[in-house]
Amino acid sequence: KILPQELTQVPEGELVLPEISEAVRTLDQVIDVDYYLPGCAPPPNLIMDAVSAILSGNLPEKGTVLAPxxxxxxxxxxxxxxxxxxxxxxxxxxxxxxxxxxxxxxxxxxxxxxxxxxxxxxxxxxxxxxxxxxxxxxxxxxxxxxxxxxxxxxxxxxxxxxxxxxxxxxxxxxxxxxxxxxxxxxxxxxxxxxxx
Incomplete structure (x- = not known):
């Protein structure tokens, strides 16, 4: 079994990679998430709606997905x-x-x-x-x-x-x-x- 090393020496210096986990985790299993903005990548209109909601202070409850x-x-x-x-x-x-x-x-x-x-x-x-x-x-x-x-x-x-x-x-x-x-x-x- 070959796995990438966390630390590898390359001509430019050291290449540091995060440790490989045994399982894939959701974002909210790793950090506390306020809001979800879905997409690959999120479309500009949803980003603008999210920024507008933040600036106006008119935010839905924590954990809401900011999409239809x-x-x-x-x-x-x-x-x-x-x-x-x-x-x-x-x-x-x-x-x-x-x-x-x-x-x-x-x-x-x-x-x-x-x-x-x-x-x-x-x-x-x-x-x-x-x-x-x-x-x-x-x-x-x-x-x-x-x-x-x-x-x-x-x-x-x-x-x-x-x-x-x-x-x-x-x-x-x-x-x-x-x-x-x-x-x-x-x-x-x-x-x-x-x-x-």
Whole structure:
């Protein structure tokens, strides 16, 4: 097992790295957090709203996420193309298929975390013809973003056959990395691990 050293000598001097932890932690497990400003990176309008709230002294209660509390699907410019009863028969990778810019990614079989992700990002990924990856985190009603998405996504498969369902599940490349890209440290699995 090779791990980066905390202290390494390089021609320019010493390179100091933080110690590698056994587990990933959420920000509020490391420091006391006043407010959360989500995003990768947070959009300028949310930053301005946060600064305005600070300057006016009109702040919500400590621990509040300073972004809308509805799902990205609610604000998605493609939502009108999503069928009322959504069913998919196979999972497509965004890099291997061409999705029309006005079509719902999920309706086309591409994994999009919009249903389990908080809105407020300005739909930057969607507008670039890329599915949501969940960087704004879940809404207040969701405890585990990845589990919420997985639950909803698995119900979309259009088959009752166990072998077909297994093949469908296997077709999602790196589900933990995909469904928990930004939220693994706050997942129920991480909380269970911390109790052990």
């Amino acid at each position: 509390d509805k799902s990205l699907c609610d604000t998605c410019p493609r939502k009108d193309s999503k069928p009322d009863k959504l069913k998919i028969s196979d999972v497509k990778r965004i890099s291997m298929t061409e999705i029309p810019e006005d079509k719902c990614f999920l309706a086309e079989g591409v994994v999009c975390l919009g249903p389990a992700t908080r809105s407020g990002c300005g739909e930057r990924c969607i507008n670039a013809n890329m599915p949501c990856r969940g960087c704004f985190g879940p809404t207040k009603a969701v405890k585990d973003q990845g589990a919420k998405f997985l639950s909803g996504f698995s119900s979309l498969y259009d088959s009752e056959d166990e072998t077909a369902i297994g093949n469908f599940a296997d077709s999602v490349i790196d589900p933990a990395g995909l469904f928990y890209m930004f939220s693994l440290a706050s997942s129920l699995k991480a909380k269970f691990h911390d109790r052990s």
